[in-house]
Amino acid sequence: MSVGPPEPAGLGEHHLALRERARAVARSVAPYAAEADAAVALHAKVREALAGSGLCDLVVPAEFGGAADRLDPLAIAVVREAFMYESAHLDSMFGMQGVGSYPIAVGGTPPVQRHWLPRVRALTAVAALALTEPDVGSDLRAVSTTVEAVGGDLRLRGRKSFITNAGAADFYSVLAREGEGWSMVLVPADSPGLAVTCGAT
Ligand SMILES: Cc1cc2nc3c(=O)[nH]c(=O)nc-3n(C[C@H](O)[C@H](O)[C@H](O)COP(=O)(O)OP(=O)(O)OC[C@H]3O[C@@H](n4cnc5c(N)ncnc54)[C@H](O)[C@@H]3O)c2cc1C
Incomplete structure:
Protein backbone atom coordinates (compact mmCIF):
# COMPACT_ATOMS: atom_id res chain seq x y z
CA MET A 1 0.00 0.00 0.00
CA VAL A 126 6.79 39.87 -34.06
CA ALA A 127 4.16 40.06 -31.31
CA ALA A 128 3.97 42.21 -28.18
CA LEU A 129 1.60 42.41 -25.24
CA ALA A 130 0.97 45.83 -23.70
CA LEU A 131 -0.67 45.65 -20.30
CA THR A 132 1.58 47.57 -17.92
CA GLU A 133 1.43 51.37 -17.60
CA PRO A 134 3.76 53.81 -15.88
CA ASP A 135 1.47 53.77 -12.82
CA VAL A 136 -0.20 50.35 -13.19
CA GLY A 137 1.47 46.95 -12.76
CA SER A 138 -0.16 43.98 -11.09
CA ASP A 139 -3.53 45.67 -10.57
CA LEU A 140 -4.60 45.66 -14.20
CA ARG A 141 -8.15 46.76 -13.37
CA ALA A 142 -6.62 50.18 -12.79
CA VAL A 143 -5.40 50.68 -16.37
CA SER A 144 -6.02 54.21 -17.55
CA THR A 145 -5.58 53.63 -21.29
CA THR A 146 -8.98 53.98 -22.96
CA VAL A 147 -10.48 52.80 -26.23
CA GLU A 148 -13.58 54.17 -27.91
CA ALA A 149 -15.22 53.81 -31.29
CA VAL A 150 -15.00 56.99 -33.34
CA GLY A 151 -16.73 56.73 -36.67
CA GLY A 152 -15.50 53.49 -38.19
CA ASP A 153 -12.25 53.55 -36.20
CA LEU A 154 -11.08 52.74 -32.71
CA ARG A 155 -9.33 55.53 -30.82
CA LEU A 156 -6.89 54.43 -28.17
CA ARG A 157 -5.43 56.92 -25.69
CA GLY A 158 -2.81 56.12 -23.09
CA ARG A 159 0.75 55.12 -22.30
CA LYS A 160 2.23 51.70 -21.70
CA SER A 161 5.59 50.80 -20.20
CA PHE A 162 7.97 47.83 -19.82
CA ILE A 163 6.74 46.45 -23.16
CA THR A 164 8.95 43.63 -24.36
CA ASN A 165 9.63 43.93 -28.12
CA ALA A 166 8.48 47.57 -28.15
CA GLY A 167 9.76 49.16 -31.32
CA ALA A 168 10.52 45.77 -32.89
CA ALA A 169 7.00 44.35 -32.81
CA ASP A 170 4.72 44.24 -35.82
CA PHE A 171 1.65 44.44 -33.59
CA TYR A 172 0.69 45.08 -29.99
CA SER A 173 -2.16 43.48 -28.07
CA VAL A 174 -3.14 46.36 -25.82
CA LEU A 175 -5.28 46.26 -22.69
CA ALA A 176 -7.59 49.26 -22.46
CA ARG A 177 -10.64 50.39 -20.57
CA GLU A 178 -13.76 50.45 -22.72
CA GLY A 179 -16.71 52.08 -20.98
CA GLU A 180 -17.28 50.15 -17.75
CA GLY A 181 -15.26 47.15 -18.93
CA TRP A 182 -11.94 46.22 -20.50
CA SER A 183 -10.92 45.16 -23.99
CA MET A 184 -7.85 43.85 -25.72
CA VAL A 185 -7.15 45.95 -28.80
CA LEU A 186 -4.97 44.90 -31.72
CA VAL A 187 -2.65 47.77 -32.63
CA PRO A 188 -0.52 47.19 -35.75
CA ALA A 189 2.87 48.87 -35.39
CA ASP A 190 2.13 51.25 -38.25
CA SER A 191 -1.05 52.60 -36.62
CA PRO A 192 -1.26 56.39 -36.81
CA GLY A 193 -0.30 58.10 -33.57
CA LEU A 194 1.65 55.18 -32.10
CA ALA A 195 5.00 56.32 -30.69
CA VAL A 196 7.64 54.18 -28.97
CA THR A 197 10.17 55.86 -26.72
CA CYS A 198 13.05 54.35 -24.80
CA GLY A 199 13.97 55.49 -21.30
CA ALA A 200 12.21 57.00 -18.28
CA THR A 201 8.46 57.44 -18.68
C1 LIG B 1 11.83 42.26 -18.03
C2 LIG B 1 10.39 42.73 -17.97
C3 LIG B 1 9.61 42.57 -19.10
C4 LIG B 1 8.28 43.00 -19.07
N1 LIG B 1 7.53 42.86 -20.20
C5 LIG B 1 6.26 43.30 -20.18
C6 LIG B 1 5.46 43.23 -21.37
O1 LIG B 1 5.89 42.75 -22.42
N2 LIG B 1 4.20 43.70 -21.32
C7 LIG B 1 3.66 44.23 -20.17
O2 LIG B 1 2.51 44.63 -20.19
N3 LIG B 1 4.40 44.31 -19.03
C8 LIG B 1 5.67 43.86 -19.02
N4 LIG B 1 6.43 43.95 -17.88
C9 LIG B 1 5.85 44.55 -16.69
C10 LIG B 1 5.45 43.50 -15.66
O3 LIG B 1 4.38 42.74 -16.14
C11 LIG B 1 5.12 44.27 -14.39
O4 LIG B 1 6.37 44.63 -13.86
C12 LIG B 1 4.30 43.47 -13.44
O5 LIG B 1 2.96 43.46 -13.89
C13 LIG B 1 4.36 44.00 -12.00
O6 LIG B 1 4.02 45.33 -12.02
P1 LIG B 1 4.95 46.37 -11.17
O7 LIG B 1 6.37 46.18 -11.56
O8 LIG B 1 4.34 47.73 -11.33
O9 LIG B 1 4.81 45.91 -9.70
P2 LIG B 1 3.63 46.21 -8.68
O10 LIG B 1 2.33 45.84 -9.29
O11 LIG B 1 3.77 47.60 -8.15
O12 LIG B 1 3.99 45.19 -7.54
C14 LIG B 1 5.14 45.41 -6.69
C15 LIG B 1 5.24 44.26 -5.72
O13 LIG B 1 4.06 44.17 -4.91
C16 LIG B 1 3.48 42.89 -5.03
N5 LIG B 1 2.02 43.03 -5.06
C17 LIG B 1 1.30 43.76 -5.93
N6 LIG B 1 -0.02 43.64 -5.67
C18 LIG B 1 -0.12 42.82 -4.63
C19 LIG B 1 -1.24 42.31 -3.89
N7 LIG B 1 -2.49 42.63 -4.18
N8 LIG B 1 -0.97 41.47 -2.87
C20 LIG B 1 0.29 41.13 -2.55
N9 LIG B 1 1.38 41.58 -3.21
C21 LIG B 1 1.18 42.41 -4.22
C22 LIG B 1 4.00 42.31 -6.33
O14 LIG B 1 4.02 40.89 -6.31
C23 LIG B 1 5.39 42.88 -6.38
O15 LIG B 1 6.28 42.10 -5.62
C24 LIG B 1 7.74 43.55 -17.88
C25 LIG B 1 8.54 43.67 -16.74
C26 LIG B 1 9.83 43.27 -16.79
C27 LIG B 1 10.68 43.42 -15.55
Whole structure:
Protein backbone atom coordinates (compact mmCIF):
# COMPACT_ATOMS: atom_id res chain seq x y z
CA MET A 1 0.00 0.00 0.00
CA SER A 2 1.39 3.41 -0.89
CA VAL A 3 1.12 6.43 1.37
CA GLY A 4 1.52 10.12 0.58
CA PRO A 5 0.96 11.98 -2.67
CA PRO A 6 1.33 10.05 -5.94
CA GLU A 7 4.66 10.27 -7.73
CA PRO A 8 4.61 12.81 -10.57
CA ALA A 9 4.00 10.94 -13.82
CA GLY A 10 6.82 12.75 -15.65
CA LEU A 11 6.80 13.80 -19.27
CA GLY A 12 5.43 11.53 -21.95
CA GLU A 13 7.18 10.71 -25.21
CA HIS A 14 5.70 13.64 -27.09
CA HIS A 15 6.88 16.21 -24.56
CA LEU A 16 10.30 14.56 -24.15
CA ALA A 17 10.77 14.76 -27.93
CA LEU A 18 9.77 18.43 -27.90
CA ARG A 19 12.26 19.07 -25.12
CA GLU A 20 15.04 17.53 -27.20
CA ARG A 21 14.09 19.70 -30.19
CA ALA A 22 14.04 22.79 -28.00
CA ARG A 23 17.37 21.92 -26.38
CA ALA A 24 18.95 21.55 -29.83
CA VAL A 25 17.71 25.01 -30.84
CA ALA A 26 18.91 26.46 -27.54
CA ARG A 27 22.36 24.93 -27.99
CA SER A 28 22.56 26.37 -31.50
CA VAL A 29 22.09 29.93 -30.19
CA ALA A 30 24.29 29.50 -27.11
CA PRO A 31 27.29 31.17 -28.81
CA TYR A 32 25.23 34.37 -29.23
CA ALA A 33 23.23 34.16 -26.00
CA ALA A 34 25.18 36.77 -24.02
CA GLU A 35 25.36 39.14 -26.97
CA ALA A 36 21.62 38.75 -27.61
CA ASP A 37 20.75 39.40 -23.96
CA ALA A 38 22.84 42.57 -23.96
CA ALA A 39 21.33 43.95 -27.17
CA VAL A 40 18.31 46.25 -27.16
CA ALA A 41 17.07 45.00 -30.54
CA LEU A 42 15.93 41.55 -31.60
CA HIS A 43 18.93 39.38 -32.39
CA ALA A 44 18.74 38.29 -36.04
CA LYS A 45 20.47 34.92 -35.59
CA VAL A 46 18.35 33.99 -32.59
CA ARG A 47 15.23 34.98 -34.52
CA GLU A 48 16.36 32.91 -37.50
CA ALA A 49 17.02 29.86 -35.30
CA LEU A 50 13.62 30.13 -33.65
CA ALA A 51 11.80 30.67 -36.94
CA GLY A 52 13.60 27.70 -38.51
CA SER A 53 12.83 25.42 -35.55
CA GLY A 54 9.10 25.29 -36.25
CA LEU A 55 8.49 25.52 -32.50
CA CYS A 56 6.36 28.67 -32.84
CA ASP A 57 3.75 26.22 -34.19
CA LEU A 58 3.03 25.54 -30.53
CA VAL A 59 1.62 29.03 -29.90
CA VAL A 60 -0.81 29.12 -32.84
CA PRO A 61 -3.98 27.00 -33.24
CA ALA A 62 -3.89 24.29 -35.94
CA GLU A 63 -6.46 26.16 -38.03
CA PHE A 64 -3.78 28.77 -38.72
CA GLY A 65 -0.89 26.37 -39.24
CA GLY A 66 -0.11 25.63 -35.62
CA ALA A 67 0.58 22.31 -33.91
CA ALA A 68 -2.75 21.55 -32.23
CA ASP A 69 -6.37 22.67 -32.11
CA ARG A 70 -5.88 23.89 -28.56
CA LEU A 71 -2.60 25.29 -27.28
CA ASP A 72 -0.76 22.85 -25.01
CA PRO A 73 0.56 24.77 -21.96
CA LEU A 74 2.80 21.88 -20.89
CA ALA A 75 4.47 21.78 -24.31
CA ILE A 76 5.03 25.54 -24.16
CA ALA A 77 6.47 25.29 -20.64
CA VAL A 78 8.80 22.44 -21.65
CA VAL A 79 10.14 24.47 -24.57
CA ARG A 80 10.52 27.63 -22.50
CA GLU A 81 12.46 25.77 -19.82
CA ALA A 82 14.86 24.39 -22.42
CA PHE A 83 15.25 27.80 -24.06
CA MET A 84 15.76 29.82 -20.90
CA TYR A 85 18.47 27.45 -19.70
CA GLU A 86 20.68 28.73 -22.55
CA SER A 87 19.24 32.06 -23.67
CA ALA A 88 16.84 34.50 -22.03
CA HIS A 89 16.42 36.25 -25.37
CA LEU A 90 15.38 33.05 -27.14
CA ASP A 91 12.88 32.29 -24.39
CA SER A 92 11.54 35.84 -24.43
CA MET A 93 11.10 35.80 -28.20
CA PHE A 94 9.22 32.50 -28.09
CA GLY A 95 7.15 33.50 -25.06
CA MET A 96 6.13 36.83 -26.54
CA GLN A 97 5.00 35.23 -29.81
CA GLY A 98 2.59 33.28 -27.62
CA VAL A 99 1.33 35.84 -25.13
CA GLY A 100 1.28 38.67 -27.67
CA SER A 101 -0.84 36.71 -30.14
CA TYR A 102 -3.06 34.80 -27.73
CA PRO A 103 -5.72 37.56 -27.62
CA ILE A 104 -5.97 37.24 -31.41
CA ALA A 105 -6.19 33.44 -31.21
CA VAL A 106 -9.05 33.54 -28.71
CA GLY A 107 -10.85 36.75 -29.63
CA GLY A 108 -9.77 37.96 -33.06
CA THR A 109 -12.16 38.09 -35.99
CA PRO A 110 -11.46 35.43 -38.65
CA PRO A 111 -9.84 37.91 -41.07
CA VAL A 112 -7.60 39.27 -38.32
CA GLN A 113 -6.67 35.72 -37.27
CA ARG A 114 -5.96 34.70 -40.86
CA HIS A 115 -3.75 37.75 -41.36
CA TRP A 116 -1.66 37.62 -38.20
CA LEU A 117 -1.49 34.08 -36.83
CA PRO A 118 0.35 32.40 -39.74
CA ARG A 119 2.86 35.27 -39.57
CA VAL A 120 3.28 34.77 -35.81
CA ARG A 121 3.95 31.09 -36.41
CA ALA A 122 6.53 31.82 -39.12
CA LEU A 123 8.02 34.64 -37.03
CA THR A 124 7.61 37.02 -39.96
CA ALA A 125 5.52 39.11 -37.56
CA VAL A 126 6.79 39.87 -34.06
CA ALA A 127 4.16 40.06 -31.31
CA ALA A 128 3.97 42.21 -28.18
CA LEU A 129 1.60 42.41 -25.24
CA ALA A 130 0.97 45.83 -23.70
CA LEU A 131 -0.67 45.65 -20.30
CA THR A 132 1.58 47.57 -17.92
CA GLU A 133 1.43 51.37 -17.60
CA PRO A 134 3.76 53.81 -15.88
CA ASP A 135 1.47 53.77 -12.82
CA VAL A 136 -0.20 50.35 -13.19
CA GLY A 137 1.47 46.95 -12.76
CA SER A 138 -0.16 43.98 -11.09
CA ASP A 139 -3.53 45.67 -10.57
CA LEU A 140 -4.60 45.66 -14.20
CA ARG A 141 -8.15 46.76 -13.37
CA ALA A 142 -6.62 50.18 -12.79
CA VAL A 143 -5.40 50.68 -16.37
CA SER A 144 -6.02 54.21 -17.55
CA THR A 145 -5.58 53.63 -21.29
CA THR A 146 -8.98 53.98 -22.96
CA VAL A 147 -10.48 52.80 -26.23
CA GLU A 148 -13.58 54.17 -27.91
CA ALA A 149 -15.22 53.81 -31.29
CA VAL A 150 -15.00 56.99 -33.34
CA GLY A 151 -16.73 56.73 -36.67
CA GLY A 152 -15.50 53.49 -38.19
CA ASP A 153 -12.25 53.55 -36.20
CA LEU A 154 -11.08 52.74 -32.71
CA ARG A 155 -9.33 55.53 -30.82
CA LEU A 156 -6.89 54.43 -28.17
CA ARG A 157 -5.43 56.92 -25.69
CA GLY A 158 -2.81 56.12 -23.09
CA ARG A 159 0.75 55.12 -22.30
CA LYS A 160 2.23 51.70 -21.70
CA SER A 161 5.59 50.80 -20.20
CA PHE A 162 7.97 47.83 -19.82
CA ILE A 163 6.74 46.45 -23.16
CA THR A 164 8.95 43.63 -24.36
CA ASN A 165 9.63 43.93 -28.12
CA ALA A 166 8.48 47.57 -28.15
CA GLY A 167 9.76 49.16 -31.32
CA ALA A 168 10.52 45.77 -32.89
CA ALA A 169 7.00 44.35 -32.81
CA ASP A 170 4.72 44.24 -35.82
CA PHE A 171 1.65 44.44 -33.59
CA TYR A 172 0.69 45.08 -29.99
CA SER A 173 -2.16 43.48 -28.07
CA VAL A 174 -3.14 46.36 -25.82
CA LEU A 175 -5.28 46.26 -22.69
CA ALA A 176 -7.59 49.26 -22.46
CA ARG A 177 -10.64 50.39 -20.57
CA GLU A 178 -13.76 50.45 -22.72
CA GLY A 179 -16.71 52.08 -20.98
CA GLU A 180 -17.28 50.15 -17.75
CA GLY A 181 -15.26 47.15 -18.93
CA TRP A 182 -11.94 46.22 -20.50
CA SER A 183 -10.92 45.16 -23.99
CA MET A 184 -7.85 43.85 -25.72
CA VAL A 185 -7.15 45.95 -28.80
CA LEU A 186 -4.97 44.90 -31.72
CA VAL A 187 -2.65 47.77 -32.63
CA PRO A 188 -0.52 47.19 -35.75
CA ALA A 189 2.87 48.87 -35.39
CA ASP A 190 2.13 51.25 -38.25
CA SER A 191 -1.05 52.60 -36.62
CA PRO A 192 -1.26 56.39 -36.81
CA GLY A 193 -0.30 58.10 -33.57
CA LEU A 194 1.65 55.18 -32.10
CA ALA A 195 5.00 56.32 -30.69
CA VAL A 196 7.64 54.18 -28.97
CA THR A 197 10.17 55.86 -26.72
CA CYS A 198 13.05 54.35 -24.80
CA GLY A 199 13.97 55.49 -21.30
CA ALA A 200 12.21 57.00 -18.28
CA THR A 201 8.46 57.44 -18.68
C1 LIG B 1 11.83 42.26 -18.03
C2 LIG B 1 10.39 42.73 -17.97
C3 LIG B 1 9.61 42.57 -19.10
C4 LIG B 1 8.28 43.00 -19.07
N1 LIG B 1 7.53 42.86 -20.20
C5 LIG B 1 6.26 43.30 -20.18
C6 LIG B 1 5.46 43.23 -21.37
O1 LIG B 1 5.89 42.75 -22.42
N2 LIG B 1 4.20 43.70 -21.32
C7 LIG B 1 3.66 44.23 -20.17
O2 LIG B 1 2.51 44.63 -20.19
N3 LIG B 1 4.40 44.31 -19.03
C8 LIG B 1 5.67 43.86 -19.02
N4 LIG B 1 6.43 43.95 -17.88
C9 LIG B 1 5.85 44.55 -16.69
C10 LIG B 1 5.45 43.50 -15.66
O3 LIG B 1 4.38 42.74 -16.14
C11 LIG B 1 5.12 44.27 -14.39
O4 LIG B 1 6.37 44.63 -13.86
C12 LIG B 1 4.30 43.47 -13.44
O5 LIG B 1 2.96 43.46 -13.89
C13 LIG B 1 4.36 44.00 -12.00
O6 LIG B 1 4.02 45.33 -12.02
P1 LIG B 1 4.95 46.37 -11.17
O7 LIG B 1 6.37 46.18 -11.56
O8 LIG B 1 4.34 47.73 -11.33
O9 LIG B 1 4.81 45.91 -9.70
P2 LIG B 1 3.63 46.21 -8.68
O10 LIG B 1 2.33 45.84 -9.29
O11 LIG B 1 3.77 47.60 -8.15
O12 LIG B 1 3.99 45.19 -7.54
C14 LIG B 1 5.14 45.41 -6.69
C15 LIG B 1 5.24 44.26 -5.72
O13 LIG B 1 4.06 44.17 -4.91
C16 LIG B 1 3.48 42.89 -5.03
N5 LIG B 1 2.02 43.03 -5.06
C17 LIG B 1 1.30 43.76 -5.93
N6 LIG B 1 -0.02 43.64 -5.67
C18 LIG B 1 -0.12 42.82 -4.63
C19 LIG B 1 -1.24 42.31 -3.89
N7 LIG B 1 -2.49 42.63 -4.18
N8 LIG B 1 -0.97 41.47 -2.87
C20 LIG B 1 0.29 41.13 -2.55
N9 LIG B 1 1.38 41.58 -3.21
C21 LIG B 1 1.18 42.41 -4.22
C22 LIG B 1 4.00 42.31 -6.33
O14 LIG B 1 4.02 40.89 -6.31
C23 LIG B 1 5.39 42.88 -6.38
O15 LIG B 1 6.28 42.10 -5.62
C24 LIG B 1 7.74 43.55 -17.88
C25 LIG B 1 8.54 43.67 -16.74
C26 LIG B 1 9.83 43.27 -16.79
C27 LIG B 1 10.68 43.42 -15.55
